[in-house]
Amino acid sequence: xxxAVVGAGACGxxxxxxLLSPEPPDDLVLVDPDRSRAEAVAASLGxxxxxxxxxxxxxxxxxxxxxxxxxxRSTAEQALDDGAHVVSLSDSVAEVQAxxxxxxxxxxxxxxxxxxxxxxxxxxxxxxALAGRGFERxxxxxxxxxxxxxxxxxxxxxxxLGGRACDWRSGDWERRSSGSGRExxxxxxxxxxxDCYRAELPEALLLVPAFPGVDRVTxxxxxxxxxxxxxxxxxxxxxxxxxxxxxxxxEVRGVQGPALDxxxxxxxxxxxxxxxxxxxxxxxxxxxxxxxxPGASGLAALVEPGSFLAxxxxxxxxxxxxxxxxxxxxxxxxx
Amino acid sequence: MxxxxxxxxxxxxxxxxxxxxxxxxxxxxxxxxPPQGGGWRELSGQDFR
Numbered sequence: 001x002x003x004a005v006v007g008a009g010a011c012g013x014x015x016x017x018x019l020l021s022p023e024p025p026d027d028l029v030l031v032d033p034d035r036s037r038a039e040a041v042a043a044s045l046g047x048x049x050x051x052x053x054x055x056x057x058x059x060x061x062x063x064x065x066x067x068x069x070x071x072x073r074s075t076a077e078q079a080l081d082d083g084a085h086v087v088s089l090s091d092s093v094a095e096v097q098a099x100x101x102x103x104x105x106x107x108x109x110x111x112x113x114x115x116x117x118x119x120x121x122x123x124x125x126x127x128x129a130l131a132g133r134g135f136e137r138x139x140x141x142x143x144x145x146x147x148x149x150x151x152x153x154x155x156x157x158x159x160x161l162g163g164r165a166c167d168w169r170s171g172d173w174e175r176r177s178s179g180s181g182r183e184x185x186x187x188x189x190x191x192x193x194x195d196c197y198r199a200e201l202p203e204a205l206l207l208v209p210a211f212p213g214v215d216r217v218t219x220x221x222x223x224x225x226x227x228x229x230x231x232x233x234x235x236x237x238x239x240x241x242x243x244x245x246x247x248x249x250x251e252v253r254g255v256q257g258p259a260l261d262x263x264x265x266x267x268x269x270x271x272x273x274x275x276x277x278x279x280x281x282x283x284x285x286x287x288x289x290x291x292x293x294p295g296a297s298g299l300a301a302l303v304e305p306g307s308f309l310a311x312x313x314x315x316x317x318x319x320x321x322x323x324x325x326x327x328x329x330x331x332x333x334x335x
Numbered sequence: 336m337x338x339x340x341x342x343x344x345x346x347x348x349x350x351x352x353x354x355x356x357x358x359x360x361x362x363x364x365x366x367x368x369p370p371q372g373g374g375w376r377e378l379s380g381q382d383f384r
Contacts (some may be wrong), residue, residue, distance in 0.1 A: 130383075188375040266375065306383035313379065321382070324373025 001025040001287045004055050006075060007068025008032035008041040010150030010242045011089050011118060014276025015065055016045050018315065019283060024048055031055050032068070058084035060111075063283045066090070067275075069152040073098035076113060077105075085111050085286040089118040089279055091156055093166050096121070096202035096298075103296040113296035116206050117282040118275035120145040120219075120248045123267055123312075125206055125298045126278070127250040127319060130305035131263040135254030138211040143203045144185040144196040146222035147246020149272030154239035161223055161231035163200030168208045168217040179228045183220060187247035188266040188320045194247075196220035197228065206298025246271040264322035277315045281308065 003025045005012050012032070019025055028049045032038035035051065042049040055075065058064060060083035066072045067089045076086040076099060086106075088099055099115040106113045116122055124143045132138040148154040164175040181198040203219035211217075223231075230236055245268060253262040267274065282299065285291050291302040299308070309319055 265378075309378070310380075310383040313383075318377055320375040320377045322373060323376050 001284070002027040002029075002058070002062040003065060003283055004029040004031060004052075004058060004062070004079075005065045005067060006031045006055060007066065007089075007152075008034070008038040009067065009152055010272035011153070011275045011279070012065070012067035013041045013044075014272050015067055015089075015279040015283075016041060016049060016276075018277050018280030019065075020045060020049075021315075029056055055079070058082040060084065061287060063087060063286055065279055065283055067279065069155070071095070071098075073102065076102060080105055080109055080111060080113070083109055083111060085113070085283070087112075087114045087117045087279055087282045087286065089116075089122070089275055091116065091118060091121060091153070091160075091202060093163070093200050093202045093205065096205050100205065100296050107295040110294045112286045112291050112294055112302070114282045114286065114291070114299065114302060115296055116202055116298050117279045119149065119246065119269070119271040119278065121201075121203050121206050122278045122282075122299060123274055123317070123319075124203060124248045124250055125210070125300035126303060126305045126308050126312075127248065127265040127267065128207055128252055129210065129300040129303070130309060130319075131250055131252035131265045132211060132254060133305065135252070135256050135261070138214050138252055138254040139260075140216040140251075140253040141203075141207050141211060141214060141218075142216075142251045143201075143207075143219045144183070144187070144194075144222070144249045145201070145220070145246070146187060146191055146194050146196075146248075147271045148239075148243040149246075149270075149275055150242050151239040153271065154243065155235065157221065158227075158231060158235050158239075160199040160201055160221055161197070161227055165198035165200055165219070166202070166204055167198070167219070168204045168214065170215055173204075179223070179231055181218075181220065185220065185222075185249050186322070187249050188268045191245065191247040191268055194222040195224075196222050199223075207300055210298065210300035242272055243270070245269070246274075265319055266322065267317065267319045269317055274317050277312055277317050281311055281315070 062084040064079035199221035201219035204217040
């Protein structure tokens with residue numbers, strides 16, 4: 001396996017480290033505009049990691065992992081022309097939409113374009129797939145997220161709170177103002193209760209195709225008053241090198257037999273660490289032919305969630321289920 | 336007396352502006368009731384099958 005990683009920031013460096021185990025690829029190329037940073041990461045990772053000024057020509061069966069801000073689509077198109085798989089960590093609605101539009105060319109070349117293969121989207125999509133397994137029909141999926149990875153992720157978090165939320169409701173897209181729709185979400189310990197708001201997040205773009213007939217898909221982002229007040233202004237201070245502990249919470253409601261039921265799954269981790277593990281595993285599954293279909297999709301439509309999460313658990317990314325409390329079954333009226 | 340009235344007016348103006356700002360930020364938005372029971376359990380082995 002030969003992998004080119006674009007971006008040697010918090011997520012790219014973590015993905016590179018995860019790619020080295022259980023067995024390293026034949027070649028691991030780091031590409032970053034900040035060459036000194038890429039060299040420091042390469043030195044930390046050791047062989048077979050090396051640094052290149054630009055993405056090298058790839059071959060069929062290679063993987064391009066994009067973990068940098070900027071246009072993922074143009075980078076992905078070049079890789080597709082080479083017959084390589086693409087794994088993107090973008091959490092931008094525009095970028096994810098642009099990557100999903102590469103479905104036809106990816107199908108024709110028989111390769112995978114995995115869009116949103118990070119913490120959220122990424123792990124959130126796999127949790128949704130696991131929670132939705134067993135329902136005859138999934139009606140609603142609601143995702144909430146706390147925390148950011150590196151500085152690029154923090155900037156995207158800021159932009160998301162200043163943009164337009166992209167939710168799915170009753171068979172149509174609904175664009176609403178970010179920062180509205182406050183909801184108190186309960187994440188696994190030690191994060192616990194955090195106020196979350198609508199934001200320009202790509203979860204719905206990735207989850208709607210994975211759950212045919214779903215009525216509602218929403219995504220919310222944790223924010224405080226300062227975040228919301230300053231969301232439409234330039235960032236007032238430099239983002240931190242890496243965010244602290246983050247969390248995701250995925251609630252799936254569906255029909256099972258005569259009853260409505262809901263399942264709530266969550267995860268707590270440093271977002272960059274979890275994103276790196278998810279992206280590296282997506283690369284490995286793409287090369288091993290374990291993704292369900294060629295083309296451009298999110299992880300919810302591509303992986304068998306149980307196996308994927310079991311492997312992630314071996315790599316230290318733990319997930320949890322909320323049991324008891326108010327998440328019981330409710331009979332369908334007239335059902 | 337004039338000073339006192341001016342101070343009261345300024346205080347009222349400040350309170351009004353603060354109230355408008357608070358309303359704009361939806362500081363009193365509707366939150367959910369916290370879970371009254373249950374809890375989180377880490378998934379392992381059998382849960383993934």
